[in-house]
Amino acid sequence: MRTGQFRMRKCAIEGVEAVEADTAHSFGRHTHDQFGIGVIIRGAQKSASGRGPVQAGPGDMITVNPGEVHDGHPIDAEGRSWRMLYFDPSVIAQAVSDIGEGRPTDFVFSQPVMSDGYAPQRLLPVYAAMTQTRETLGPETGFLQLVASLMDSQSVSRFVPPSIGRAKALLDDDPAAATTLADLAVASGLSRFQVVRAFSEVTGMTPHTYLIQRRIRTVRRMIAGGTPLADAAFACGFADQSHMTRAFVRAYGITPGAYALAHR
Numbered sequence: 001m002r003t004g005q006f007r008m009r010k011c012a013i014e015g016v017e018a019v020e021a022d023t024a025h026s027f028g029r030h031t032h033d034q035f036g037i038g039v040i041i042r043g044a045q046k047s048a049s050g051r052g053p054v055q056a057g058p059g060d061m062i063t064v065n066p067g068e069v070h071d072g073h074p075i076d077a078e079g080r081s082w083r084m085l086y087f088d089p090s091v092i093a094q095a096v097s098d099i100g101e102g103r104p105t106d107f108v109f110s111q112p113v114m115s116d117g118y119a120p121q122r123l124l125p126v127y128a129a130m131t132q133t134r135e136t137l138g139p140e141t142g143f144l145q146l147v148a149s150l151m152d153s154q155s156v157s158r159f160v161p162p163s164i165g166r167a168k169a170l171l172d173d174d175p176a177a178a179t180t181l182a183d184l185a186v187a188s189g190l191s192r193f194q195v196v197r198a199f200s201e202v203t204g205m206t207p208h209t210y211l212i213q214r215r216i217r218t219v220r221r222m223i224a225g226g227t228p229l230a231d232a233a234f235a236c237g238f239a240d241q242s243h244m245t246r247a248f249v250r251a252y253g254i255t256p257g258a259y260a261l262a263h264r
Contacts, residue, residue: 027071038123
C-alpha cells in the first residue's frame with residue numbers, strides 16, 4: 001500500500017514487515033521492537049545509533065537492533081530511498097537457533113552500516129522473495145543464509161546498571177501510566193536529576209522520550225492487530241489521537257492510519 005513516499009508490503013513469513021521509502025523526511029530519535037536490516041538504494045543519510053554515528057550511501061546495508069535508539073536525516077535535499085525488512089525478535093531467535101544447531105547464542109547486529117559493496121546482492125533477493133507471498137521456501141532459505149552470513153560479527157549488549165534497569169522496568173511494565181520522575185527516583189534509588197542524567201547516558205533518551213517510544217511501539221502492535229486508532233491512543237496513554245499521530249509520524253514517517261491500512 002502506498003502512502004506518499006512510503007510503501008509497506010505484506011511478507012511471506014509471519015513476524016516480518018517490509019518497508020520501501022523514497023523520502024527527505026527526517027526521523028527523530030526512536031526505537032523499534034524488531035531487528036531491522038535494509039539497503040540504501042539512492043541518496044544518503046546520516047544518523048545517530050546506539051553503536052555510534054552512521055553515514056550510509058547507495059549500496060550500503062544498514063541495521064538496527066530491538067530497543068536501539070536511532071534517528072535518520074538525509075544528507076541533502078534530494079533525500080534517499082531504501083528497502084528495509086523488520087523481523088520480530090522471535091523470528092531472529094529461531095533462525096539463530098537453527099543455524100547454531102540449538103546452541104544458545106545471543107545474536108545482535110554489531111555494525112550499524114556495512115559498506116562491502118555486496119549489500120544489494122545479499123539483501124535485495126531476500127526482500128523480493130519475502131514480498132512474494134505465494135510460498136515460503138524461497139524467503140526462508142534466503143533469510144537463513146543472510147542471517148548466517150552476519151553471525152560471525154556479533155556485539156555484546158550494553159550493560160544497564162540495576163538502578164536504571166529498575167527505572168526502565170517501571171516504564172516498560174505500564175507505558176500508559178502517568179509515571180512521574182519522582183516515581184522513577186524511588187524505583188531506582190537515585191535523585192530525580194541523577195535519574196535523568198543516568199537514564200540518558202544509558203538509553204540515549206530522557207525518561208519522557210523513552211516513555212513516548214514505548215507508547216508508540218505498543219500502538220504499532222495494537223493497530224496491526226486491528227484496534228481502532230482512537231482506542232489505541234487512549235489505551236496507550238496519549239492525550240488524544242492527534243497527539244499519538246504526531247509522535248507516530250515523527251518516529252516512523254507514516255501516519256497510524258496508513259499503517260493500519262497496510263495491515264488489512
